[in-house]
Amino acid sequence: MSSTDSTEIHISGIARDSIVDGEGVRLTVFTQGCPRRCPGCHNPDTQPLIGGRMTTVGAVLEEIDENPLLTGLTLSGGEPFLQPAALLPLARGAHARGLDVWSYTGFTLEELRAQKDPAVDALLDELDVLVDGDYREEERDLTLHFRGSRNQRVIDLAATRATGMLTLLYTDE
Template identity: 90%
Template sequence: MSSTDSTEIHISGIASDSIVDGEGIRLTVFTQGCPRRCPGCHNPDTQPLVGGRMTTVGAVLAQLDANPLLTGLTLSGGEPFLQPAALLPLARGAHARGLDVWSYTGYTLEELRAQENPAVNALLDELDVLVDGDYRAEERDLTLHFRGSRNQRVIDLAATRATGTLTLLYADE
C-alpha cells in the first residue's frame, strides 16, 4: 500500500458504473461541498460543506480494480477543485490502471488557472477531459453531450496540452 492510498477524500457518494458522466463506463466520485450554489443544480445534496463521508484514495482505487468493465474515472461534485491535493493521487492511480480521467467543475478552466494553486494545476495536468462552467438553468439543453447547459464546455485537456490551443470535444453542439 502506498502512502497516498491513505489520503482522505470528502465525498457525497460513488456511482460504480455510470454511463452519463463521461464516455464509456465510469466510476464517478461525487465530492462533498460546493460554494457555487447554482440554481437548479443536478446534485444539490453535494453542496453543503458538511455531510457526506470520508473515504480514502485506496478504497476508491479498490473499487476501480473490482470492475474490469470500467473505462474511466470521473470526479464530480460538489466541487472537486475544493480538494485537488486529495484527488490528484486518485487520478494518477486511475491512469496507472489504463483508465481516462474526467472532471466536472463549476469554475471555468481560466478561473482555475488564475488561482495559481499548485495542487489545482497538478490535478488539471492529470485530467484528460474537463467539463467546466456553472450550470445555468436558462441555458439548459438535454441534447448536449455530458453537460447540462450551453455555457458549459467539454474540454479535451490532453489535446489542449499537446497543441497549446483550447480543444473542445463536441465543438459542433
C-alpha cells in the first residue's frame, strides 16, 4: 500500500455505477461540504461541512477495481475543490487504471485558477472534464448534457490544455 492510498477523503457517499455524472459508466464520489448553498441544489445533504464519513483513496480505488465495467471516475459534491490535495491521488489512481476523470464544481474554471493554489492547479491538470459554475434555479434546463443550468459549462480540459483555448465538450445550442 502506498502512502497516497491512506490519504483521507471526506465524502457524503459513492454511486458505484452512475450513468448520469458523465459519459459512460462511472464511479461517482460525492464529497461532503459546500459553502455555496445554491437554491435548488441537486445534493443538499452534501452541503454541511460536518456529516458524511471519512474514507481513504485506497478504499475508493478498491471499489473501482471491483467493477470492470467502469469507464470513468466523477468527483462531485458537495464541493470537490474544498479538498483538492486529497482527491489528486484518487484522480491519478483512476487514470492509472485507464479511466477518465470528471469533476463538478460550483466555481468557474477562472475562479479556480485565480486561487493560485498548487493543489487546485494540480487537480485541474489531472482532470479530463470539468463541469463548472454554480447551479442557478432560474436557468434550469433538463435538456442539457450533464449539467442542470444553462450557465454551467462542460469543459474539455484535455483539449483546453492542448490548444490553450477554452474548449467545451457540449454546447447544447
